[in-house]
Amino acid sequence: MIHFTCDCCGRAIKQACETRYVVRLEVYAAIDDDPNPGADESDHLEEIEDLLERMDDLDEEDDQNLYRQVRYDLCHDCRERFLLNPLGRAVARTGYSEN
Ligand SMILES: [Zn+2]
Structure with missing residues (x-):
């Protein structure tokens, strides 16, 4: 069985009795030359492909x-x-103690 540890607190995640959550983050340079931003979401994939090619x-x-x-x-x-x-x-307040 594959064991996972939490990348935040370092605790082992026992998949048999608890859920493991995956966070995926993409951070990339914004491309602002679209004259009509948000008009067509499908353009994003092409923009990213262009960016990757560059x-x-x-x-x-x-x-x-x-x-x-x-x-x-x-x-x-x-x-x-x-x-x-x-x-x-x-x-200021998250409802969680730092301990
Ligand atoms: Zn954790």
């Missing part, structure tokens, strides 16, 4: 700046915390 010409460091995709496994508690504050902003 990235082929760049060195590794520029790739990291233009496009990054990361994936995390989270336990239930960390999922709740993540959804409350996905960008890691300073939040």
Whole structure:
């Protein structure tokens, strides 16, 4: 059996009795040359493909700046915390103790 650990708190996730949650993040340079933003969502895939093609010409460091995709496994508690504050902003009250 494959064992997963929560990428946030480091706790083992026992899949037999609890749900593992996956967070996938894509961060990429915005392409703002669309004169009609939001008009056709299907254009996004082409934009990303264009971006990926352009990235082929760049060195590794520029790739990291233009496009990054990361994936995390989270336990239930960390999922709740993540959804409350996905960008890691300073939040006065989350309802959770830091202990
Ligand atoms: Zn966790």
